[in-house]
Amino acid sequence: MRIRVAWWKAGDLGTVVLLPGRTECIEKYGRAVGDLVRRGFSVITIDWRGQGLADRALPDRMSGHVGDFAEYQEDLDALLAEARRADLPEPYFMMAHSMGGCIGLRALARGLPFRAAVFSAPMWGIAMSAWLRPVAQMMTAFAAPLGLAGRYAPTTGPETYLLQVPFEGNVLTTDREMWAYMRDQVRAVPDFALGGPSLAWLRAALSECAALSALPAPRVPAICALGTAEKVVDVPPVHLRMAGWSNGQLDLYPGAEHEIMMEGPAVRSRFFDRAAALYDANRG
Secondary structure (H helix, E strand, C coil): CCCEEEEECCCCCCEEEEECCCCCCHHHHHHHHHHHHHCCCEEEEEECCCCCCCCCCCCCCCCECCCCCHHHHHHHHHHHHHHHHCCCCCCEEEEEECHHHHHHHHHHHCCCCEEEEEEECCCCCECCCCCHHHHHHHHHHHHCCCCCCCCECCCCCCCCHHHHCCCCCCCCCCCHHHHHHHHHHHHHCHHHCCCCEEHHHHHHHHHHHHHHHCCCCCCCCEEEEEECCCCCECHHHHHHHHHCCCCEEEEEECCCCCCHHHCCHHHHHHHHHHHHHHHHHCCC
16 A cells, blocks of 8 residues: 655654644645644654555545554654654654544554644534434444445535535634635645545444544643534544643634634634644753
8 A cells, every 4th residue: 555645844842743634635724734834843754655646445436445544543653753764853743634533643642753743623522414324334333344445425525625615614713814725725636635534434434423423532732723613523522532632732713614824824824823832841
């Protein structure tokens, strides 16, 4: 499995390991990297398997597919190995968005060497209507035995969300310019596009979220940024997790949607300033 990594050996305050969400590619975080570099940090990030320009597991490249979330931990281990090979400055800090937050929380539970972590709308649960959840659980349970693991999850398909819906009513950002920025990237490089998740991915995600919910909070200092207009991840598990995180803080952004790092300038400045302050306070 070939994955894709990019790094910027810039500031010497440490290295931010940036863990993107589902469907995302490295290029989407170009502006975020600039925000971190200007604050004195080096950065390394990744195209997870199955998205961006990394290898995809199924002949239908629009289907986001893994069989088990442990596969993403293999990708993360490779990412950290590349950070060491490139001699990026320590300490390492985590910045994780959405699905990256699920992967990142597991990484902290594994004891990977992060001094502090910043989460953006972490996927510690998947937002789903009450009627759909039992349907999804039943479908994913029988998908593999019936040879349907690669089929799209309920209500999803091969369409790319960014190109499927207009700015008005989207669930990602309230900032029109950032919306155009994200759409233009997918239009310019169609291979960046990804559709809905497979039934196997959904089963693996639900299983991982349930397993993580049973674990105690890590001892790593953390901030969790969450928009009050969040509609993509399940919000109650985020509040529950942060309420039990003794050196963690839940930071709410009034009116912001799922993509805190893709909101307007004021929101982005607040997010990166608070992240930089947390990292600087935990350099050791």
